[in-house]
Amino acid sequence: MGTEIVRVTNVSKKYKLYKQPNDRLKEALSFRNKNYHSDFSALENINFSISKGENVGIIGKNGSGKSTLLKIITGIVQPSTGDVKVYGRVSAILELGAGFNPEYSGIENIYTYGMIMGITKKEMHTKIDEIIEFADLGDFIHQPVKTYSSGMYARLAFSVAINIDPNLLIVDEALSVGDMGFQHKCMIKMKELIDRGVTVIFVSHDTFAIKSLCSRCIYLEHGKIKADGNAIEITDIYLMDTRKKIYTAEAEEINSLNQTALDSLDSDIINGTLETDIPMQEETKDSDINKYEKLRYGTGDIRIKKVSMLNEQGSEADHFEFGEIMSIAIDLHAHKQINNLNCCIRIRDKNGIDVTGTTTFEESIVFPTIKEREKLKVIFKAPNLLKHDMTFSVGVTINDTKDTADIVILDHVDLAYTFKSVYNPKRPVWYMYYQNYDIKFDIFK
Numbered sequence: 001m002g003t004e005i006v007r008v009t010n011v012s013k014k015y016k017l018y019k020q021p022n023d024r025l026k027e028a029l030s031f032r033n034k035n036y037h038s039d040f041s042a043l044e045n046i047n048f049s050i051s052k053g054e055n056v057g058i059i060g061k062n063g064s065g066k067s068t069l070l071k072i073i074t075g076i077v078q079p080s081t082g083d084v085k086v087y088g089r090v091s092a093i094l095e096l097g098a099g100f101n102p103e104y105s106g107i108e109n110i111y112t113y114g115m116i117m118g119i120t121k122k123e124m125h126t127k128i129d130e131i132i133e134f135a136d137l138g139d140f141i142h143q144p145v146k147t148y149s150s151g152m153y154a155r156l157a158f159s160v161a162i163n164i165d166p167n168l169l170i171v172d173e174a175l176s177v178g179d180m181g182f183q184h185k186c187m188i189k190m191k192e193l194i195d196r197g198v199t200v201i202f203v204s205h206d207t208f209a210i211k212s213l214c215s216r217c218i219y220l221e222h223g224k225i226k227a228d229g230n231a232i233e234i235t236d237i238y239l240m241d242t243r244k245k246i247y248t249a250e251a252e253e254i255n256s257l258n259q260t261a262l263d264s265l266d267s268d269i270i271n272g273t274l275e276t277d278i279p280m281q282e283e284t285k286d287s288d289i290n291k292y293e294k295l296r297y298g299t300g301d302i303r304i305k306k307v308s309m310l311n312e313q314g315s316e317a318d319h320f321e322f323g324e325i326m327s328i329a330i331d332l333h334a335h336k337q338i339n340n341l342n343c344c345i346r347i348r349d350k351n352g353i354d355v356t357g358t359t360t361f362e363e364s365i366v367f368p369t370i371k372e373r374e375k376l377k378v379i380f381k382a383p384n385l386l387k388h389d390m391t392f393s394v395g396v397t398i399n400d401t402k403d404t405a406d407i408v409i410l411d412h413v414d415l416a417y418t419f420k421s422v423y424n425p426k427r428p429v430w431y432m433y434y435q436n437y438d439i440k441f442d443i444f445k
């Protein structure tokens, strides 16, 4: 365990909720200390610590307490109970414009922010050009920030926050408002800071951004920590929960529409716990079976029995050179009739980032109706165009897809198979994915 930079101990936050705006006043003036409010628990007994150099994503659905937690860490909001310790210079990009004086110009706000952070005017002089250049606001830097759009606010806030050499950088969803070019610039800059050893706490709904920036992730649900651990695993659990919720909602809808049809379904399926009584089988490698079950979900109407990768000779393989034909073979076993089968594959890098993938639906492959108890094999065949010396995983989702708005997840497996793209001296691939370019040139004299 490295040097601790944040320690949050038994932190809870209760907000008083008043039904009427004047209830607050009535309560304050009440002689008999009558209560006009109800308590709302935004955070409950939160405990964690973050070590120097750790990069922690915070995820959770709207209202789960993410912003409240960041505000408590930065000292903007006091916890109702518990204690927070933060060591070093903290730079936070919280709600838009928080900390800016709307009447001041961009430049004036930069200096004020620096002062609040305890940075001398002299030190700020050495940083100001870089901050202005990064914000790229043109002449607006001399205008009062009240005239800024939300994107311009974000540019200024981000630029100041990252250029004052923080020990701890806290970013709350701020990137989502900037334009695409600026978002990319910020991600690169944040990676640079991370490489320099800056600790980052990053709140986002964007699981890809969390996976690419953070090694650890804390998942908040209803103001409590639901999970804390490896960023890839935790973001996958979060995605699983959000998808399960969608499915459960669908099941409830079916319930009200067709009780008789529902009676024939397994109760686990209706509850959205989504396990069937058919155990995962024999054929798969032991290590894969464990990974299979961990983040598996779906109605279970069809089960993925096996996922394997085959080389051109038809043998199972887990190493593929550039250009080598690889086949992803998926064995399925239907437990109910499937009207609109859709097989989806995705290939992820070791950071959990989806690199490529496709679906039979998008490829306009139409399956006949799959009958109960039918078995089938679906094969996706393509040359390996992935970066050499990198490992990848294959994930598979089987849906019943009538159209893009009507999708039921039948079985979903992350990490169904892992393989390595190996160096081919005839054609190394230096980028994540090779794209065949049609290159032409003209020489002008």
Ligand SMILES: Nc1ncnc2c1ncn2[C@@H]1O[C@H](COP(=O)(O)OP(=O)(O)OP(=O)(O)O)[C@@H](O)[C@H]1O
Binding pocket: 015, 016, 040, 041, 042, 060, 061, 062, 063, 064, 065, 066, 067, 068, 069
């Ligand atoms: N000042 C406040 N007074 C009363 N309730 C509040 C206050 N601030 C936040 N809350 C409530 O606390 C809960 C947590 O809010 P918070 O903004 O921390 O959630 P969040 O996870 O950041 O949500 P989002 O993803 O929408 O930003 C919400 O239900 C919110 O309505």
